[in-house]
Amino acid sequence: MKIAAIGGGVIGGGWIARFVLSGHDVTVFDPHPEAERIVGEVLANATRAWQGLFQAPLPRSGRVVWASSIAEAVADADYIQESVPERLDLKHRIIAEIEAAAPASAIIGSSTSGFKPSELREAARHPDRIVVAHPFNPVYLLPVVEVVGGGAAAQRASEVLTSVGMKPVRIAREIDAHIGDRLLEAIWREALWLVNDGIATTEEIDDIIRFGFGLRWAQMGLFETYRIAGGEAGMRHFLGQFGPALKWPWTKLMDVPDLDDALIDRIAGQSDAQSGAHSIRELERIRDDNLVGIFQALKANDWGVGQTVRAQEDAFYAREVAAPSGYPLELHQTRVAGGWVDYNGHMTEFRYLQVMGDATDAFLIHIGLDAAYRAQGRSAYTVETHIRHLAEVKAGERLTVRTRLLGHDQKRFRLHHAILRDDGTEAATGEHMLLHVDTDAGRAVPMPSLLLAALDRIAAQDSTPHPEHAGQGVRAIRQSEAIA
Structure with missing residues (x-):
């Protein structure tokens, strides 16, 4: 299977690393002057993480092949992952260039976090083969990917992504920002208000998440967590007990604070105080090591993402x-x-x-x-x-x-x-x-x-x-x- 990647930034680099570590050659186009360095550093971190995650010897890594144009990158490709910045006009132009050179049978998966498949498909030659394949960072570790856009293309994309250890979630109806980012947006809006109103700092908010409900969400998610909160009576009791609170004016989800210079300076300054002692690459490695530890605990319990890791590891053993x-x-x-x-x-x-x-x-x-x-x-x-x-x-x-x-x-x-x-x-x-x-x-x-x-x-x-x-x-x- 020939893989092409258009864009090698944070998300694109993560896609490239996952495909390469799964044994696939990936042909990449990215005009950024530092693209090769950035992708190389992401791949190094990903390799380190996979060596700590899996007990099976890893497959022989694929190669990163740099192309001088989109046409060169997608020629004869079976699957193409587009990860360019979130501008619809730019994505339309890139998709048009892809379609001009790629085989008609190639699947095009877009990493877009906000646009719907119907928007991406506007003026496309073969619109049915364009799907949303929206991952979460770091792509080389977090397996979930939102696949939006029905039909054979979504099925084929899901099969390709499953083969490299992803867990595709097929979304039946398209909606702006899909599912994951809509949930994250709700928390992000509320967090911005808490900082804006001087109620909490960035570090205090992060501590409440990482020492509290974030740990529960890592292995059970939202609804299963609240089912337990309902006690022996389960979800019905929880909804009856806490449902009325939803009408109380606790949140500001329908509005967002003005991100003026003062609020931006406050957030950036607090973030520097919180995490500035580490470089971004150091923070990525710390994050990866923590995720690997969580994944291995869940694998031992055959639960959640641990099942995905075990399935991928078993595939390594079986080859x-x-x-x-x-x-x-x-x-x-x-x-x-x-x-x-x-x-x-x-x-x-x-x-x-x-x-x-x-x-x-x-x-x-x-x-x-x-x-x-x-x-x-x-x-x-x-x-x-x-x-x-x-x-x-x-x-x-x-x-x-x-x-x-x-x-x-x-x-x-x-x-x-x-x-x-x-x-x-x-x-x-x-x-x-x-x-x-x-x-x-x-x-x-x-x-x-x-x-x-x-x-x-x-x-x-x-x-x-x-x-x-x-x-x-x-x-x-x-x-x-x-x-x-």
Whole structure:
């Protein structure tokens, strides 16, 4: 699939990074003299964030190819993301240039935060293939994208965006500013009044959001949060209890303060005092690290954005992946979290098993034993494990697991994991025997041909002798002690 991006600013750069990190080449046009530097810095931050977010090794990154014109950028493109400034006349001109050179089948997604598809389609040659694909910053992390504009183009755009880890929300009826920005606008207007009237500073308002309801919204949203607020009686009770307050003159949502020089100076000065100690790139990295932590917590609970992250990570596991030499498989990577270390400052023993267990899960997904397969009442259970602890690792170290298939038959397979440090040395190795089971009956059963074929394919890649310690385990130690 060929991707083109027109515009490489904050939003455009985020789109480029998401597509590139998902393995796609992206041809970019942006006349800004600093465009290559800006996109490069966004891509560097995005790469750092993805390395912290996913436990699966990332796909081979695509390339950013710079074009000298819109026509060059969109030639032969399958999907085109337009992210130019919010001026309708400019978007009309850009879309006209795109349509003059792009294939008639190419989908054009606009990042517009305010304009409706009907406005974008005015005078277009192929209006039905133009849709709104409005994301939220940072695009390379936040997965939601508002897709506005019906028909086959919206469906195809949603499929493309889903394939790079986005969560498209199809909006049935077009409306100015779509959904997300209308909600944000309500909070923004009220916040401006609070600063204008001297009731709160920018920092105080941000603290109330980030230490309060913002944390709830990060994982439940508005209506589900208020459902809980209604107690056991639920949403109906909440509406009956708090609904009358909506008629009280609390807000100024129908008006906006005059953004004169005095208010602009006040807001800018308070913002500098609040955040001026950090550069914009530093703030982006802090934001990204916090989001990654929230995402991982939600992934552990299989909730909200965590489900989107897990689906994308499972897709990484399922693809054909091998070590640089071709084998063993490198399916799992992780970084030693601060909470994983013991009183000696080293990763504690049971975390080695956790890393290997996660690598086993990655292997299962890789051969097709994924969530959909398990839903049919079949799974694989680990029945024996041996671990050799070889080296100490500290908080912050990045670990890569190399996995070998030591053997298999119709009901069993045996894996060998080697946990490698960044310098290639082994921190630990482990062997794991797994049985294919009928989870309802609670007994081992033969694997279907799909799994056996995947295991046969992997076994055929192994042309080297098994490690000398493989198959020995604790028994070998006991034998050596008896001899001594």
